[in-house]
Amino acid sequence: MKDSNLAPIRFDIISLFPEIFPGYLGESLLAKAIDRSLVEVHVHNMRDWSKDKHHKVDAPPYGGGPGMLICVEPVVECVESVRAMSDDPGELLIMSPQGETLKQAVVQELATLSRMILICGRYEGFDQRVIDILQPREISLGDFVLNGGEVAAMAIVESTIRLIPGVLGDKRSSAEDSFSDEALLEFPQYTRPREYRGLQVPEILLSGNHQEIARWRTAQRIERTRQRRSDLL
Secondary structure, three states: OOOOOOOOEEEEEEEOOHHHHHHHHOOHHHHHHHHOOOEEEEEEEHHHHOOOOOOOOEEOOOOOOOOOEEOHHHHHHHHHHHHOOOOOOOEEEEEEEEEEEOOHHHHHHHOOOOEEEEEOOOOOOEOHHHHHHHOOEEEEOOOOOOOOOHHHHHHHHHHHHOOOOOOOOOOHHHHOOOOOOOOOOOOOOOOOOOEEOOEEOOHHHHOOOHHHHHHHHHHHHHHHHHHHOHHHO
């Protein structure tokens, strides 16, 4: 089923371990967005572009050092082939701990794109010529190291699709998330029951006075941000 007047955003994910993705793609809001043709996700195995008979794509680094590097040739040729699968060349992103941090402002920028090609690294990283030739935008989840770029690619897909009209049931959900408005954290929320183990739902939320509730929520966002992430203020 396709939502009318909405062109899908396309993600092409390039990975050495594409079998990681089917479970992720088949669940929750992302699966529904794919089913409604709001989102397209295509996963490509980088090994398919290896010229080695065993489909190896890695080799020891020149000059010595631990681990293995992903060779330049299969990556470049894979990206060139994947780009040619659509008239839209898309934005090329590589998952790297050396890249810019994935913050909500970056997510909002990415959400305006119609296509992204996400390259997931492994081992000790890529031959530098991958970066020199392809000139990708490097993206990091933060100051830590993962075993590979697949989780980071999922984070980009997950955070981006929330901003696509029609993916969330209520567009206010993304607007009121932490970091989405003036870099404030989200206000505390409550549902049934009204009392549990002596803890009550704040009376203001039961008042029906939407203006007062809005003011309370804004005050809560400011105070929570002050307490937990004062750097944002």
